[in-house]
Amino acid sequence: MAPDPKDPATPAGHHVANDLAELKGIGPKYAAILKEIGVDSIKELGHRNAARLKEMIETRHGDVVGLSEHECQTWIDEANAHHA
Numbered sequence: 713m714a715p716d717p718k719d720p721a722t723p724a725g726h727h728v729a730n731d732l733a734e735l736k737g738i739g740p741k742y743a744a745i746l747k748e749i750g751v752d753s754i755k756e757l758g759h760r761n762a763a764r765l766k767e768m769i770e771t772r773h774g775d776v777v778g779l780s781e782h783e784c785q786t787w788i789d790e791a792n793a794h795h796a
Contacts, residue, residue, distance in 0.1 A: 732757060735787060737790065745769055748772060755791070762782075762788055
């Protein structure tokens with residue numbers, strides 16, 4: 713049986729399911745973009761800085777239509793509320 717990624721006893725190196733699309737405003741496209749820059753979970757997103765997150769996305773993907781620092785902060789706020 714595979715380890716449960718939500719179980720605190722799950723080893724740190726075990727792959728965590730990409731749950732970002734559960735958040736309001738993040739669909740499959742943004743979830744994939746975030747995963748490509750190393751943000752592969754809601755918990756990880758909650759630890760990010762909005763300005764830096766936007767910069768990392770634009771460094772890898774160029775200007776993304778509709779993406780603003782405010783939008784990134786909204787994602788971070790949603791992630792933190794999800795884990796509250």
